[in-house]
Amino acid sequence: NAGVMQNPRHLVRRRGQEARLRCSPMKGHSHVYWYRQLPEEGLKFMVYLQKENIIDESGMPKERFSAEFPKEGPSILRIQQVVRGDSAAYFCASSGLIENSYEQYFGPGTRLTVT
Amino acid sequence: GESVGLHLPTLSVQEGDNSIINCAYSNSASDYFIWYKQESGKGPQFIIDIRSNMDKRQGQRVTVLLNKTVKHLSLQIAATQPGDSAVYFCAAPSGNTGKLIFGQGTTLQVKP
Numbered sequence: 166n167a168g169v170m171q172n173p174r175h176l177v178r179r180r181g182q183e184a185r186l187r188c189s190p191m192k193g194h195s196h197v198y199w200y201r202q203l204p205e206e207g208l209k210f211m212v213y214l215q216k217e218n219i220i221d222e223s224g225m226p227k228e229r230f231s232a233e234f235p236k237e238g239p240s241i242l243r244i245q246q247v248v249r250g251d252s253a254a255y256f257c258a259s260s261g262l263i264e265n266s267y268e269q270y271f272g273p274g275t276r277l278t279v280t
Numbered sequence: 281g282e283s284v285g286l287h288l289p290t291l292s293v294q295e296g297d298n299s300i301i302n303c304a305y306s307n308s309a310s311d312y313f314i315w316y317k318q319e320s321g322k323g324p325q326f327i328i329d330i331r332s333n334m335d336k337r338q339g340q341r342v343t344v345l346l347n348k349t350v351k352h353l354s355l356q357i358a359a360t361q362p363g364d365s366a367v368y369f370c371a372a373p374s375g376n377t378g379k380l381i382f383g384q385g386t387t388l389q390v391k392p
Contacts (some may be wrong), residue, residue, distance in 0.1 A: 169323075193308060196378070198379060198380070200380075206385075207369055207382035207383055207384045207385050208324065208369070208371075208380070208382045209382070210379040210380065210381070211293075213377050213378070213379055221375070221377040222378055223379075223380060224379070245282070251344075255324050256324070258323075258373075258380075260378060263292075268326060268329070269326075269378070269380065270326070271323035271324045271325070272323050273321075273322055273323045274322070274323050
């Protein structure tokens with residue numbers, strides 16, 4: 166029973182390039198959350214998606230960042246024209262939103278380094 | 281909105297001792313709290329959760345205590361082992377979408 170999968174695990178981009186981070190939720194889960202973690206800090210919520218819908222993007226920067234969760238395939242977090250400040254670990258979590266449960270299962274993360 | 285915070289950034293304990301990691305929260309309407317463990321280079325791993333209608337919940341070697349009066353919760357780890365070395369986060373959902381608000385984390389160091 167595979168858990169949440171993320172790829173790549175490590176990604177190096179030069180300033181101005183695009184970064185694409187992928188997340189495959191646990192089998193049977195249709196809710197995906199993306200979080201960002203800067204060094205020595207806790208995780209910060211970015212966006213919450215269900216299949217083909219963005220439900221809450223209140224934590225997403227207004228520019229350069231976008232996310233999608235298509236009907237088929239993984240969820241994608243896309244960062245355009247990356248800057249050094251985008252260097253961080255990006256985690257996705259999936260949930261089946263079982264009634265009365267907020268339990269989220271996290272993937273191993275993608276560590277983005279912008280040079 | 282909700283905010284959660286941990287009291288100490290680092291906690292160092294001797295192997296075999298008990299560990300207590302503390303967390304405070306701001307929103308008295310919060311009804312659910314979670315503790316996560318994050319090992320180096322990995323994603324957060326669920327440890328234990330507690331609902332606001334409980335004061336205490338026990339798992340395997342871990343206990344979470346919730347004091348709603350002072351808006352404080354703690355994670356107790358019994359007989360701490362080297363494998364417990366990690367960063368521990370408390371988290372609480374905010375709003376009705378299930379998004380989690382995390383504290384800053386406490387690094388637990390276990391000395392042999």
